[in-house]
Amino acid sequence: MSESLPTRSRAVAAALRSAGIEGEIVVLPDAAHTAALAAAALGVEVGAIANSLVFWSDDEPLLVMTSGAHRVDTAALAARLGRGGIRRATPEQVLAATGQPIGGVAPSGHPSPLATIVDEDLAAFPRIWAAGGTPHTVFPLTFDDLVRLTGGTVAKVD
Template sequence: MATTPASTHLPVLDVPAVESTAEALLDLDAAGEVVEVPPTLRGPAELARHLGVPLAAVAATAVLRTREDRHLFVISSATHPLVAPALAAVLCEPELFRGDDADVLRRTGSVLGAASPLGLADPLPTFVDVALAPHPEVWVPAGHPHAVFRTRYDELLRLTGGHPVELG
């Protein structure tokens, strides 16, 4: 794995969801740690350039809901737009709905688009895009729009208890 980009300690690292992610990484003997990224970065492409990795190695996260009001967590590559109907077909669900801001916050303690799959009070069934697998390092949201953590695909599956899924 490449070295972690330098960052300074700012209040982002004191956000409860980010703290929970950092604690989970330690508790689970993960290789990476939470890194703060500049607030001036806009979107996954700029984040990938900042981290020095391909866009496909940057993960996006989403909380989805089934018709029966069960929730699940999805981690996809930034190059694979999450299409809920396609994923519903893969998971043999009649329909999946994206969580709104309030739902994501309630389930993860994070805002929409920055949800971490780690440190959740109530872990969710997690599905991880196989498009992330070829990359030696994967960068995942850590509970705040300006915080990420580095991991490997196999480690991400272990950390989340996730299931590989083909999203595209």
């Protein structure tokens, strides 16, 4: 583990190693708060960016790992999951649930595991990129690695 990584990214790197995922965290020169910025910085399609979006549903956080190519249809997803509703978490709720800031939320390295939905559309890409705990860090992995890392449920999210 590189000591030059930000503290939050070191926690993510430890979670990746623990899960047997080989992708290394990359520090970007500029913050990539959006999928479009991350895709441009990496030279990949925006759909290959796995956005980590935190929602609040049934009084608990819900992490949705979605393709950067589209938005989450919260009403449709709530109906598919049999939940009372899904709404965006506040920045304070995101930080409390993940220990990471909006724009840099990783799929792992959180204080405790989160219920996670993984967008089925991410399976179309041989390699996807996810945030590494800060808006300046990302890492590559496969769709199967993402599902295994998060313990997530694969579903249609748009």
